[in-house]
Ligand code: CTP
């Protein structure tokens with residue numbers, strides 16, 4: 001593994017680009033919400049637009065970033081056909097940090113790339129990528145991940161595994177994996193802009209990658225982990241929405 005610090009020989013990413021002036025630097029969050037929600041099996045609209053406690057799910061997520069002082073701007077990635085409708089709805093939630101809404105791609109990673117292409121490279125130090133379907137991310141989780149990326153170049157929010165994990169083959173257990181060594185990758189995942197850009201330009205765009213860290217790992221860049229909470233669930237199946245609704249009441 002090549003350490004980020006060894007590659008650039010600089011502690012802070014901002015020093016990498018002469019065009020960035022200190023007074024301009026900022027952190028940008030890309031919220032990806034352009035999926036179809038096929039596992040959720042909701043015919044009316046994709047899960048990220050379903051209302052919880054009077055607001056679309058993705059608005060809850062955006063508000064977490066709106067309220068976090070480590071984030072200066074957010075870029076939202078949506079299905080092309082939903083953009084106009086969403087802009088009308090979003091007006092009433094006064095999302096002041098939301099600077100761009102761009103259309104998504106066929107895969108999550110293609111959607112992240114569209115968001116990344118909309119980032120202002122002259123001003124952005126850290127890019128934090130977050131799933132629109134994770135409305136329960138805490139302020140500390142966002143802050144800690146961004147701050148860790150500032151110090152080390154790349155950081156991934158993770159959570160412990162609580163079940164015992166088995167490797168299987170042909171319907172039989174092969175072995176038990178030591179779960180102390182394993183973590184679930186959550187979001188946000190945060191990177192110095194230059195690292196994430198390189199991860200997308202130097203790798204053949206791997207459409208099957210389910211997170212950005214995978215692409216950054218392929219660069220050989222070390223990624224720090226930030227311990228997060230099991231509360232930061234992704235709404236994937238219908239039952240997740242019931243849990244989210246109950247947990248979101250605490251955020252009010
Ligand atoms: N996402 C995206 N563009 C895609 C696919 C996913 O922006 N082409 C977003 C989703 O909207 C979600 C996040 O990535 O906020 C995590 O993806 P996932 O939970 O898998 O959502 P979906 O892809 O919508 O759901 P499914 O896989 O069940 O179809």
Ligand code: MG
Nearest residue numbers: 035036037108
């Ligand atoms: Mg998906």
